[in-house]
Amino acid sequence: MENVILNFSVSASSSRDSKRGSCSLSINHTKYVRLPDLLIDLEMARTEDSYKKGMAKYANPVVLILDEWLLLKPTESEQRDIFELLHRRRKKFSSIFCSQYEFKEWYD
Structure with missing residues (x-):
């Protein structure tokens, strides 16, 4: 399965709506995370020698929603x-x- 969906949002409520969606989808192996939070989480996991476990947290959900x-x-x-x-x-x-x-407008 190789699906990539690009969603360009200009609404200030997009994060709130995505979070609400992830709560109802969490039982279906869906994870929502803001990219800045994911990167902080992985950096903390690296310093705590739990990088592999931290990466698996985001690598294994059937659907991963990366916001921001x-x-x-x-x-x-x-x-x-x-x-x-x-x-x-x-x-x-x-x-x-x-x-x-x-x-x-994304960074390279």
């Missing part, structure tokens, strides 16, 4: 985390990327 996609330029370490996460999920699970910016 690339609003800020990621550090090199964060870029590696994002790459590793997407590499682990590819061809297995679905990912939904939510952003307030159009694709051309």
